[in-house]
Amino acid sequence: MAKEVWFPTRESFARAWFIGMVITMIPFLPGQTLIACAIGLILRANLPTCFILQFLSSPATAFIQLPACYLMGCLITGNDVGQAVAHIEADPMSVVSVGSAGLLFIGSLAVGFLVGGTGYVLIKLFWKEQVKKARAAFDFPGGAR
Numbered sequence: 001m002a003k004e005v006w007f008p009t010r011e012s013f014a015r016a017w018f019i020g021m022v023i024t025m026i027p028f029l030p031g032q033t034l035i036a037c038a039i040g041l042i043l044r045a046n047l048p049t050c051f052i053l054q055f056l057s058s059p060a061t062a063f064i065q066l067p068a069c070y071l072m073g074c075l076i077t078g079n080d081v082g083q084a085v086a087h088i089e090a091d092p093m094s095v096v097s098v099g100s101a102g103l104l105f106i107g108s109l110a111v112g113f114l115v116g117g118t119g120y121v122l123i124k125l126f127w128k129e130q131v132k133k134a135r136a137a138f139d140f141p142g143g144a145r
Contacts, residue, residue: 018116026108027062
């Protein structure tokens with residue numbers, strides 16, 4: 001198994017961030033952790049990162065995540081955002097009702113791709129890999145210098 005699956009490198013961590021954020025944003029997806037880790041394994045992403053990111057979507061974060069995803073779904077589909085905000089203010093958890101499921105799902109995918117893609121780009125920009133120097137090219141035979 002590839003080393004980067006267990007020990008983060010710039011590329012494997014960026015891949016894991018993207019995969020983990022997209023999967024964790026999809027609400028009520030059974031087996032999020034298994035799905036994220038399976039995709040991460042196939043794409044050689046860092047598995048611990050894929051695993052840990054799945055805990056961002058929990059009952060403790062649902063009151064922020066679900067309304068935000070619902071609003072994004074309303075924006076994408078062209079629904080009245082003012083009406084959506086009033087709907088959320090009246091009962092924030094009503095966004096999980098059957099009538100709101102499509103908007104919630106569309107918004108969740110959009111937020112997941114947006115946050116995942118932004119994180120991927122930022123990781124690639126700011127994580128600088130250290131270049132390993134080819135010491136052997138400068139070593140003399142027999143250890144003499």
